[in-house]
Amino acid sequence: SNFERTFALLNVGNWEYFVRNDGVQAQQPNGLAGGIFPKNTDVVVYQSGLIYGGFVVDIRDTAAVRLRVGGSTYGTGLQPGRILVPGTATALPVYGSPDEKNQWRIRRDWQQLQIGDSILIREAALQNPTNNETQIITDAMQQEIIDQYQLDWETWPVEWGAPFIDHNQNGVYDVGTDEPGIARADQVIWQVVNDAAAFDLYLSPPIGLEIQETFWTYNSEHFPFDQLIFMRYQLINKSGLRIDSMFVGQWCDSDIGKFVDDLAGCDRELSLAYGYNGNSYDVDFQKLGLPAPAAGFQVLQGPVVAANAGSDVNRNGIDDISERAVYNFQQTSPGFINLPMTSFAGLFNTSDVPCFCYDQTLQYYNSLNGYMHSRIVLPQYIFLGPSNGMPTKFPLDGDPIARTGDIDGFLFPPSDRRWMVNTGAFTLMPGDTQEVIFSAVGGIIDADENMSRFSVQQLKRNARVGQYFARNLFQNPFQPGPPPDVRVSEQSSKIVLEWGTNQDVLTQIESAEAAGFYFEGYNVYQLPSPATPKSRAKRILTFDKANLL
Structure with a gap:
């Protein structure tokens, strides 16, 4: 054409x-x-x-x-x-x-x-x-x-x-x-x-x-x-x-x-x-x-199709007849499935x-x-x-x-x-x-x-x-948790970042789970100035769990 x-x-x-x-x-x-x-x-x-x-x-x-x-x-x-x-x-x-x-x-x-x-x-x-x-x-x-x-x-x-x-x-x-x-x-x-x-x-x-x-x-x-x-x-x-x-x-x-x-x-x-x-x-x-x-x-x-009683076509363990389908990010009336x-x-x-x-x-x-x-x-x-x-x-x-x-x-x-x-x-x-x-x-x-x-x-x-x-109807299920309690020490030729002192916050961060995802580590980013938007941040270091993920 x-x-x-x-x-x-x-x-x-x-x-x-x-x-x-x-x-x-x-x-x-x-x-x-x-x-x-x-x-x-x-x-x-x-x-x-x-x-x-x-x-x-x-x-x-x-x-x-x-x-x-x-x-x-x-x-x-x-x-x-x-x-x-x-x-x-x-x-x-x-x-x-x-x-x-x-x-x-x-x-x-x-x-x-x-x-x-x-x-x-x-x-x-x-x-x-x-x-x-x-x-x-x-x-x-x-x-x-x-x-x-x-x-x-x-x-x-x-x-x-x-x-x-x-x-x-x-x-x-x-x-x-x-x-x-x-x-x-x-x-x-x-x-x-x-x-x-x-x-x-x-x-x-x-x-x-x-x-x-x-x-x-x-x-x-x-x-x-x-x-x-x-x-x-x-x-x-x-x-x-x-x-x-x-x-x-x-x-x-x-x-x-x-x-x-x-x-x-x-x-x-x-x-x-x-x-x-x-x-x-x-x-x-x-x-x-x-x-x-x-x-x-x-x-x-x-x-979206009509449901049949006694069936579980979408394999979620629920009788289809009691289900609701989703269309345009909204649920239908009961009796339909995706x-x-x-x-x-x-x-x-x-x-x-x-x-x-x-x-x-x-x-x-x-x-x-x-x-x-x-x-x-x-x-x-x-x-x-x-x-x-x-x-x-x-x-x-x-x-x-x-x-x-x-x-x-x-x-x-x-x-x-x-x-x-x-x-x-x-x-x-x-x-x-x-x-x-x-x-x-x-x-x-x-x-x-x-x-x-x-x-x-x-x-x-x-x-x-x-x-x-x-x-979740394409609504973000990952609610942001608490940020690390970072403490900064300026030295003559370097900056030391430390966030392991506050154990309560550390536990909340490292025990978080959503959709089968668990805590994997920390990324450290750098910005050229305080006014620079976060979208322009450069990742400079990763502290990652040694599990191949």
């Missing part, structure tokens, strides 16, 4: 993650991998995107293909823009122009940005790739980033559905009182896309879906939230037709540094799928003096070679259902453990740290890995909206030892925080 492709970068947390205005994720403007964790290091995600599929009851054209799949993998069936006029039983929807601006990015502290800031220099380099060995980053490049933040803040499209923080809680966006954004995030990307280009992906006709996508993240002051990127997809059925047996998934080609030695797995309890390095170290991360991280995607809030991860699909490097043909519509829909990536319905199987050979929708859900259960790397050696984390099924009626929230999660151990698999342990700890955050 002939429209300008724009790239917005999430980079205030510990990720650098590109979002393209046609739904493609984790791809840089130069086509290189664009999911980097920790930021300023190396790649963990080569490419990613939302994928969906369902059966369309097309009363306008009874001969039309019913099963349709769209979204973004190596290609995309999405294009920028809204659907201006919904379809009806007799008329097709009217799609907006893909040339109209559809992508906005904001950060709450944009007014504090200054030319010369390392984050601006780094982003300017990524947004203006060059083949020259020496790249020149100009003041104009950095100023353009600041100016775009200001413009997007001032033109935030609330009237199109972009979220805002309603400080006076009157349900209306009041300029000067309310502010753009979501969940008090430090950085937000919002964009609207539609499926007009669906045929370009896997030869599925367009359905008539408008998808409003919100990505948000937090800075390092909000650890461990800075280890996650939150992704909300609002799927609006503007087709005029019913969509049955619909599933959504987050597809990922995870490349943990060098792409040739990776493995994959899932954790059903956490609704998490992830990739990790298959060796004790990764060559690319080793060059940086780092162990290999792990990276995954997690279903935090699945689609679906969890309903399957994990491992797509090994020979099973999903792009053909951009209708065969892949069949293959991806089967993968969304938790079956093999095949044109026909074939179950996935447990590879290892006492249930070896049994069919499953959650393969590779063992423990790669303890090397127990069904884990990757035995039947197939480490290599390139692609996979999907899925949720469904649900029905999407004409005019209805479903909301699904995923997160991208990173994990890395703070150790010199070559123990890359332990990054999976940290990944799961971070994923548990995301899950806890979602269950």
